[in-house]
Amino acid sequence: MFRRLLACFLILLSLSLAGCRAEKQPVTATASFKEFKSNIVGLEFYVNQPSGDPKQVINLNDKQLARRFLDFLGQLPVTNPPPDSWTGARDFLAFKFTHNGEILASKQYPYYHQDNGPGYLELEDGWHQVPAAFNSRLATLAQYPEATSNVDPADVAFLKQYGWTIFYKIKTYSGRLPDKLIHESGEYPVALYYAYNNELSKDVGLDLTPYLGKNVQINLYKLEEPLPAFMKPRQDAGRAVIVRDGDKIVGAWLDAGGPDAFACSLKGRRLEEITGKSWGEWVDQYIDHRNEQEKLISQMTPEKVIETYYEAIDHKDPRTAHACETRRRLVTYLFRNMDNNRLYNYSYATNDADEINNITRARVIRIQPYQGPGPEQPDVKKYMVEVDINVRRVITYDSGRQVRFFTLRRETPTTGWRIDDISTGP
Numbered sequence: 001m002f003r004r005l006l007a008c009f010l011i012l013l014s015l016s017l018a019g020c021r022a023e024k025q026p027v028t029a030t031a032s033f034k035e036f037k038s039n040i041v042g043l044e045f046y047v048n049q050p051s052g053d054p055k056q057v058i059n060l061n062d063k064q065l066a067r068r069f070l071d072f073l074g075q076l077p078v079t080n081p082p083p084d085s086w087t088g089a090r091d092f093l094a095f096k097f098t099h100n101g102e103i104l105a106s107k108q109y110p111y112y113h114q115d116n117g118p119g120y121l122e123l124e125d126g127w128h129q130v131p132a133a134f135n136s137r138l139a140t141l142a143q144y145p146e147a148t149s150n151v152d153p154a155d156v157a158f159l160k161q162y163g164w165t166i167f168y169k170i171k172t173y174s175g176r177l178p179d180k181l182i183h184e185s186g187e188y189p190v191a192l193y194y195a196y197n198n199e200l201s202k203d204v205g206l207d208l209t210p211y212l213g214k215n216v217q218i219n220l221y222k223l224e225e226p227l228p229a230f231m232k233p234r235q236d237a238g239r240a241v242i243v244r245d246g247d248k249i250v251g252a253w254l255d256a257g258g259p260d261a262f263a264c265s266l267k268g269r270r271l272e273e274i275t276g277k278s279w280g281e282w283v284d285q286y287i288d289h290r291n292e293q294e295k296l297i298s299q300m301t302p303e304k305v306i307e308t309y310y311e312a313i314d315h316k317d318p319r320t321a322h323a324c325e326t327r328r329r330l331v332t333y334l335f336r337n338m339d340n341n342r343l344y345n346y347s348y349a350t351n352d353a354d355e356i357n358n359i360t361r362a363r364v365i366r367i368q369p370y371q372g373p374g375p376e377q378p379d380v381k382k383y384m385v386e387v388d389i390n391v392r393r394v395i396t397y398d399s400g401r402q403v404r405f406f407t408l409r410r411e412t413p414t415t416g417w418r419i420d421d422i423s424t425g426p
């Protein structure tokens with residue numbers, strides 16, 4: 001009997017102790033930032049929601065990268081609380097740290113931040129000022145969930161020659177380069193993407209041409225330094241692209257992500273500076289002028305180009321419709337609404353930017369020339385176009401009669417008139 005009572009007592013005692021352990025306050029409730037700062041191995045960023053709990057948008061588990069962000073936090077000088085009139089964001093930071101072999105998360109610390117300015121972080125001992133550099137880099141990190149400090153040392157050394165420092169790797173891709181750098185009428189402009197960036201590569205002694213049609217590896221990196229001043233206001237968007245054939249670097253350039261990734265060479269020089277040509281002069285050499293559709297559209301009047309554009313849409317012929325656009329307009333499809341974990345969008349239909357595929361019927365009612373603001377340009381013509389349109393789904397407008405304002409441009413002397421812009425207002 002005594003043994004059974006003793007066994008029951010021991011069982012109850014063990015359950016009681018287990019319950020006590022479950023209710024024990026976690027380390028995060030008592031540890032302060034100063035106590036665990038040296039053991040930080042990650043961080044979390046939470047965005048305040050209008051209703052409900054804050055939403056986690058960054059969950060960084062890379063120790064080396066987390067320590068780099070701590071470097072940008074700096075000494076965190078004590079400061080007065082944020083002003084009552086604060087108009088920036090009011091979110092939260094949490095830090096992951098090691099304790100007795102476990103990885104724990106701190107409590108969520110109030111974090112006030114803004115674009116292009118210092119912020120505030122409330123720790124156990126009060127408010128601290130956060131440098132603007134930390135704010136901007138954290139905001140950018142939210143775009144790159146696969147960011148890693150695992151970078152290729154050879155890439156680090158190569159970029160360092162030109163004064164660029166890798167912050168983290170965004171992604172690695174494996175894929176095939178296009179077979180040629182010539183753009184056919186109406187096709188998706190991947191050839192122009194590589195033709196453009198190959199000019200930037202040539203500025204540092206590299207050339208993709210021997211590797212066309214081959215499988216390559218491409219590393220995409222976020223940079224610490226801003227892009228050159230001519231890239232304002234997008235200097236902080238800088239990324240480096242390294243193209244490899246095995247262990248050999250065969251291409252390299254800088255880009256700026258969406259909505260227009262074209263930037264400059266590793267020497268900080270633009271296409272026009274490298275080639276000595278304007279966009280139109282440069283792109284002319286990368287067009288297949290023998291293409292029959294190319295020749296046909298090149299001979300059309302501006303009005304006929306507009307009519308052909310809508311006829312092609314009505315006949316479910318997007319390639320001909322795109323053939324009516326300038327190459328400068330076509331390359332905007334590469335980056336419009338782009339996920340910045342990509343080098344470029346994969347097709348015209350990647351996202352809602354492809355208005356053409358959303359139109360099921362189109363009939364031109366009238367085309368009328370108009371004079372826009374500013375002086376006339378011999379290679380530019382403007383038209384007001386009334387068109388009756390049916391759409392699959394409402395994105396920015398419903399089915400019915402629409403008025404559009406077209407800008408047509410003679411991009412090169414040999415390609416004739418093409419649509420350079422379509423807008424809802426003059």
